[in-house]
Amino acid sequence: MVGIPKTFKAFRIHNDAEGYRSGIEKISIDDLSKGDVVIRGEWSGINYKDALAATGKSKILKSYPLVGGIDVAGEVLASECERFSPGDKVLVTGCNLSEKRDGGYTQYLRLDSNNIIPLPKGLTTREAMGIGTAGFTAAISLYRMEALGQAPEAGPIVVTGASGGVGSFAIDIFTRAGYEVHAITGKVNQFDYLEGLGARQCISRHDLHWGQQPLESVRWAGCVDNVGGDMLAGISRVIDLWGNIASCGMAGGIGLHATNLPLILRGVSLIGISSNNTPYAMRETIWGRLANEWRPQHLESIISNEVSLDKLSEAFDVLMQGNSLGRTLVNLS
Ligand SMILES: NC(=O)c1ccc[n+]([C@@H]2O[C@H](COP(=O)([O-])OP(=O)(O)OC[C@H]3O[C@@H](n4cnc5c(N)ncnc54)[C@H](OP(=O)(O)O)[C@@H]3O)[C@@H](O)[C@H]2O)c1
The missing domain is CATH 3.40.50.720 (NAD(P)-binding Rossmann-like Domain)
Known part of the structure; x- marks a missing residue:
């Protein structure tokens, strides 16, 4: 597909004969869960559930291997759904990412349009994933x-x-x-x-x-x-x-x-x-409020850290020790 390199980086979680493990790999778009919208990931974030999944402290994933990351925001590259067009900025939180389908810790991703929220006016993709x-x-x-x-x-x-x-x-x-x-x-x-x-x-x-x-x-x-x-x-x-x-x-x-x-x-x-299971209409309403009357006033103080895909494992360890503060952003670019 135009604009997508043959291989790119993703943080993947495995559980097989070699044991439970996670880390950075080179994958191709065909390795990912199917979906009617393809995006270039810009930002993700780290949640407690992400750390549980990556470290194996709790068996979050329903199948293996999967790309980790329950949140992602980025730009649409291609869409078979008329609600989305190339260039649109979008976000997904939960919706079984990194549980039943590949998640957001990747530079490119196929998504189900039923899960995608158009980025609300007034938020950048970085801010949306700061909130996450x-x-x-x-x-x-x-x-x-x-x-x-x-x-x-x-x-x-x-x-x-x-x-x-x-x-x-x-x-x-x-x-x-x-x-x-x-x-x-x-x-x-x-x-x-x-x-x-x-x-x-x-x-x-x-x-x-x-x-x-x-x-x-x-x-x-x-x-x-x-x-x-x-x-x-x-x-x-x-x-x-x-x-x-x-x-x-x-x-x-x-x-x-x-x-x-x-x-x-x-x-x-x-x-x-x-x-994870919030109905779509409620998602849209709540994201609309987060961009307006409930917009966090201290977003930049809450974002305590920003890491690249390569530094994810270290950030998970800090979170699992209960030592993290606020929210860690993941820069996918
Ligand atoms: N229901 C949902 O949809 C949903 C969505 C997101 C997260 N969650 C859950 O909500 C919780 C918070 O998520 P998060 O992403 O904010 O995680 P987080 O950033 O790791 O925050 C968890 C906080 O809980 C406190 N804590 C840690 N270990 C503890 C312990 N053993 N006993 C008592 N308090 C402890 C710590 O705060 P202090 O040091 O300030 O006490 C820690 O910073 C997690 O359990 C997560 O799984 C649920």
């Missing part, structure tokens, strides 16, 4: 919490795993939407960073005491939880009447040892957030 699945997930949380009646007047929102990608964007976007945001973090040396994003109170994860009762004194009106496990169980006991907990992540575990009393006595809602 992390910012999109924070924004889905706001969208779904507000659909259930969450409002700034009800009181503060707490964000857990606050210094990570989703956490950083949740602080920024909820603050932008008028909420008072409190941040729970394991990184006491990053309070300044979190306050810079808008957090009005920073709390060390190591100093938390939830109490043992199914219902404890109310502390927050809602929560964006990236940690799961004991954190989510503890949070559920201290959310105010009719508050909402957006359950996004499992950085601290997947078990949930809680009671349903907060749900049936305080009307608290536990909302599931699945960015």
Whole structure:
């Protein structure tokens, strides 16, 4: 195809007789999952799920080998779908990239047009991938919490795993939407960073005491939880009447040892957030807001790092050790 070299670089994940492994390879366009739109990748990003997939810490991929990377933004080179033309700037987040089909850590990619969002006006491809699945997930949380009646007047929102990608964007976007945001973090040396994003109170994860009762004194009106496990169980006991907990992540575990009393006595809602499977219309709406009224105000502070495909493995190790801050961009050019 015109404009595509015979071989190009991609970060690929294998699991076969030689074991689980990932790294940079030279591949051709025919090695990639089929799709009706071909793009030149410009930017991707690193999410927790990408690190799990690349390191094999969790079996994310449903088939092997696949190119890693759940996010990508770039320019259309060829399209069999009339909604897209060569030269269009587009993005995809989730949609089974690097799970059931090849993902975004490649210089060229075939995509399914049903998954492609036209780049919203006001965002560059770099900015869109700076936001990526992390910012999109924070924004889905706001969208779904507000659909259930969450409002700034009800009181503060707490964000857990606050210094990570989703956490950083949740602080920024909820603050932008008028909420008072409190941040729970394991990184006491990053309070300044979190306050810079808008957090009005920073709390060390190591100093938390939830109490043992199914219902404890109310502390927050809602929560964006990236940690799961004991954190989510503890949070559920201290959310105010009719508050909402957006359950996004499992950085601290997947078990949930809680009671349903907060749900049936305080009307608290536990909302599931699945960015991968978000319906197309909701995707378009939320990306439109991310380019406008929810546009992150501290995008450049949240983008803590920018790496090339060759440096991906090192960046995954930092993330898996829980040491990353904000979001790492991947330059595909
Ligand atoms: N539901 C979805 O659609 C969706 C989408 C994106 C991400 N996620 C999930 O959301 C979570 C956050 O993703 P991310 O991309 O923001 O990851 P990330 O950048 O690695 O952030 C995770 C944060 O969680 C905290 N953390 C790490 N290990 C922990 C532990 N053992 N116990 C408690 N806290 C710990 C750390 O923040 P502090 O040091 O500040 O506490 C870390 O920065 C992940 O579990 C990810 O799988 C889900």
